[in-house]
Amino acid sequence: MEKATQFVDLVKTQKSFEEIKYWTWSELLIALKQCQESLANSSTMLKKCMDLLCQKISLADGGTTSSASSVNSSRFRLSCDSKSTESLKTNSASTTWWFDDLLVFTTESLEIFVQSMILHEFDQILLSKFLIHFQKSKFLSAATDEKRKVIESVVDMLDTLDENVLSLKALFDILRVSLGLNINKDSKNRLEAMIGSRLGHATLDNLLVPSPCGANYLYDVKLVLRLFKAFLSGGLNQASQLSKAANLMDLYMAEVAPDPCLKSTRFLALALAVPDSARKSYDEMYHAIDLYFEMHAGMTEEEKEKISCALNHKKLSYEVGIHFSKNTKFQSKSTRSIPESPKPETESLLENINYSKSLINWPHNLTKEEKSSEQIVLYHGKFDVVPADNERFKVQLEGMQWRVVELEKLCRKMQTQMRKILKSRVASSHCQVKSLPKLCS
Incomplete structure (x- = not known):
């Protein structure tokens, strides 16, 4: 109490601050606890x-601040007696030893303390942890109005830190x-902006x-829409983060789709919240919409x-496109077009080669092998007349020609094997018939 009274006198009379510098940690805390409201006007x-x-x-903590904060460190070491210094060193085994001591702060004192910590370049990750600890601890016994004041103060202080040091889970909590x-609108907007800027990691x-x-x-769909709006308004999102956000939205749409009370306008807003460029595929969104229509x-x-x-x-896959075209829940004919079937690789190769005939003077020494069950065309020879500027195209066509020849050989081999298998099955069936005993004499 004596130190606290002396502390107030120093404030009121504006005496030299030098004497307070030599107080111990405990003495300073006691004085601040009792006098911080009196200091509000100073x-x-x-x-x-x-x-x-x-x-x-x-x-x-062994010097966790920058050199700017250690200018007066030599004078400052004298401010702690041997007993308090040893106590501090013991506690400094954990860098959070001071967290509980500073729970005596009012929100006004907290803001000034955080500003001072930032000025002295303290570890901002540690500082963010302290703010979260301060909020949780204060909530254990605070009334509603006090809780609101603490939240607003903590949010405002977190907003002054580097966004990379903030825990996304803690922000959602x-x-x-x-x-x-x-809470007031400004603090609410700051909190949503902090979360929105890192939504790709949610x-x-x-x-x-x-x-x-x-x-x-x-679920609070309006809140999610605001978070995505904050995410997109940042303007610095990488393609990978946009893609993650789109995937997250697809998952969220599928989760809220069964809600019978979710209005179609809200669900539509979710579907339009992420730009088209962020999605490589619309398959997941289609399934979410299909579920919403069903419910x-x-x-x-x-x-x-x-x-x-x-x-x-x-951007629908072929399989999903087929399902979509046959889905009676999607009634509009204008939106239910049947997707084109992807062409087999060999068919595409043959089409490319046939098309190239109009561009290149193909040789005429083409031979045909005719058999009773199939007719396979073999291409021989080389491209003789090719303009010099088409040399690269020539190489590509020769490569395709070679692949077609190889595929034809493989096809003939498989057909030969199939004929052998069929013959063996027919022969075995005849043997089985001959070995059957006579039932009638």
């Missing part, structure tokens, strides 16, 4: 106290907690946030048409 003095705490943490507290479980109290639908049989044809138009049919 931000300069409070900032100096926070700088002092940062320096003491740095010394105890804060988001879930904040939904029932009606999982389906992260997105399955329950709907707000009083809503009849299962919402009362939809109008106009609603189905709007959702169906979100599909890029050219």
Whole structure:
């Protein structure tokens, strides 16, 4: 109490700050705990106290700050007596030893402390962990209004850190907690922007946030739409991150599709949330839409048409395209075109060779082998008349010609084997008939 009174006197009289520098960690904490509200109107003095705490943490941790924070370190070592120094060194075995000590902070003191930590270039990963710890610990005993104030302060402080140091899971945890507290719009937007910027690393479980109290639908679809909007508004997303976000959206659509209370306009918004360029395939989205149509049989044809138009049919696989063309739940004839069957490799090769006849003077020494069961054309000779600028094309065609010849040889071999198999089966059947005993004399 004596130190606290002295601390207040120093603040009120604006005496030299030198004396406080020699206080121990415990003495400084006790004084701050009792006087931080009195210091609210003296931000300069409070900032100096926070700088002092940062320096003491740095010394105890063996110097975790930059050189800028160690200018006064030689004077500062004298501020801890031998007993407190040993205590700090023992605690510094864990870099989080000071977390619980600073739970005495008000939200105003917290903000000034974090600003000081950033200024002294402390490890921001450690600092983000402290903010999460502060929020969780305060929530154990705080009233609703205090919880709201803590969340807003922690979110604002996290927003000042490098986004790469933030734990996405921790941000989603804060988001879930904040939904029932009606935090201010600025803090809400900051939190969603922080999550949205890293949405490419999220999982389906992260997105399955329950709907707000009083809503009849299962999951908070509007929140997910805002997160994807924040993700895309960043503008610096790589193709791989866009692809991951598209896959995540497909999974989410499949998860929410069975919800009978999910409106078609919301489901359509999900389908249109990710640009077409982010998807290499629309197969998963098709399955999600198919499931939604199945669970919402009362939809109008106009609603189905709007959702169906979100599909890029050219990016459906052949198998899914066939299923889509026969799916009676997709009623629009304009969207139910039958996909073209992929051509076999040999057929494509033969078409390419036949087409090339109009471009190149093919030789006329072509021979035909005719047999009773098949007619196979063999190509012999070489390309004699080819313009000089088509030399590269000539090499490609000769390669295709060689492959066709090899395939024809393989075909003849398989046909020969099939004839042998058939003959052996016929012969064995005759033997079995001859060996049967006579049933009638």
